[in-house]
Amino acid sequence: MWPRVTPNQITWAALVMGLGAAACFSRGDWSWLIAGAVLYHVSFILDCMDGKLARLTGRGSEFGAWLDYVFDRLRVLICAVALMGGQYSRTGDVDYVWLALAVVFLDMLRYIDALQIFKVRHGMRKKLKRRAVELHLLEAGGTSSEAAFGAGQYNDEQDRLPESFSVREGGRAPVPLIATQESFLRRFSRYERVRDYLVGHRIRTHLVSGIEFQMGVFIIAPLTGAIMVTTVAAGALLVLFELAIIYKLLLSTRDFERILASYDDLLQEQAQTVAEEPAPAPAVPHLSA
Numbered sequence: 001m002w003p004r005v006t007p008n009q010i011t012w013a014a015l016v017m018g019l020g021a022a023a024c025f026s027r028g029d030w031s032w033l034i035a036g037a038v039l040y041h042v043s044f045i046l047d048c049m050d051g052k053l054a055r056l057t058g059r060g061s062e063f064g065a066w067l068d069y070v071f072d073r074l075r076v077l078i079c080a081v082a083l084m085g086g087q088y089s090r091t092g093d094v095d096y097v098w099l100a101l102a103v104v105f106l107d108m109l110r111y112i113d114a115l116q117i118f119k120v121r122h123g124m125r126k127k128l129k130r131r132a133v134e135l136h137l138l139e140a141g142g143t144s145s146e147a148a149f150g151a152g153q154y155n156d157e158q159d160r161l162p163e164s165f166s167v168r169e170g171g172r173a174p175v176p177l178i179a180t181q182e183s184f185l186r187r188f189s190r191y192e193r194v195r196d197y198l199v200g201h202r203i204r205t206h207l208v209s210g211i212e213f214q215m216g217v218f219i220i221a222p223l224t225g226a227i228m229v230t231t232v233a234a235g236a237l238l239v240l241f242e243l244a245i246i247y248k249l250l251l252s253t254r255d256f257e258r259i260l261a262s263y264d265d266l267l268q269e270q271a272q273t274v275a276e277e278p279a280p281a282p283a284v285p286h287l288s289a
Contacts, residue, residue, distance in 0.1 A: 007054040008061075010046050011068050017043035018075035025079060025222065028086035033222035040079065040218045047072065069111075076107045079218050087227055099231055103217055106235050110210045113242060117249055124256045131263035138270040183251040206245065208237040 017039050024036030050068055054060030084100035087093070185191060195205050216234030221227040 003057075005053075007050040007057075007059055008064050008067060010050040010053060011064065011071055014043045014046035014050065015071045015075060017046060018071075018079060021218065022075075022078045022082035025083040025218075026086045028090035030225055032086075033225070033227075036079075036083070037219045037222040043075065044214070044219075047075075073107070073111070076214060077104055080104050080107075083218065083222070083227065095228065099228060102235055103231065106213065106238055107210060110213065110238065110242060113246070114210075117245065120249065120253070124253070128256070128259060128263065131260065131267065135263065135267055135270060138267065181248070181252060182255050184248050187251070206241055208234070208241045210238075213238045 021036040021039035021043060024032045024039060047068070050064070051060075054064060080100045080103040084096040084103070088096040198205055213234050216237075217231050221230035221234075224230060
């Protein structure tokens with residue numbers, strides 16, 4: 001509706017609203033806590049808008065992504081110190097100081113963990129797809145994998161394979177190109193049913209992440225006045241779901257190691273087959289009369 005508004009301007013507006021919320025939180029009284037919760041919610045809405053606007057209008061940038069990430073962390077840090085500091089000034093209870101440290105630590109842990117899990121999963125996919133290319137080339141006639149990467153048959157940076165690639169194990173079923181969740185699904189057989197139900201009702205399976213944690217601490221807790229209880233509960237739920245994701249990643253890495261080993265076995269067998277095949281006879285030149 002207002003094309004002159006840029007994503008970066010919305011990011012700055014979200015930070016300003018967050019600072020306003022922090023100023024209200026620092027006063028400590030319940031009326032100021034309500035005002036702080038409302039301002040934080042407005043800040044949160046703006047924070048959800050900047051990335052969407054960037055994608056819809058094609059005006060996204062690497063600097064804008066960095067700005068959004070850094071401002072999010074600053075907002076949580078400042079609001080946590082202000083909220084818990086205001087309650088410490090009002091009550092003198094030192095537990096609020098420890099609670100501020102816990103909020104900042106959990107927020108940092110959540111986003112660092114998400115980034116590292118993404119990098120690990122991306123690395124596993126890249127390794128498996130590289131093995132798929134090597135096997136495909138051996139089956140196709142022994143072309144070197146480095147020549148394929150240089151010729152553009154496989155984009156190592158974008159982690160992409162041509163659709164024509166079809167790698168099969170022993171002529172039976174395709175070897176997975178990504179680390180599967182086979183171990184996790186085998187241990188938790190009802191997971192897929194619960195996941196499908198939640199997705200069908202527009203609910204993420206990761207029920208408590210950084211978004212819900214911030215809402216619990218900076219919106220629900222101030223509105224209810226039960227700051228300590230609500231923050232502890234939100235933190236416990238965040239830790240619970242993060243541990244579940246880490247456990248799921250652990251099982252996925254074990255699947256990855258098993259699949260990678262199957263690729264290595266297939267590569268060794270195919271290389272041996274190529275080596276045992278007789279060399280083609282030299283062509284006999286045709287002599288004209």
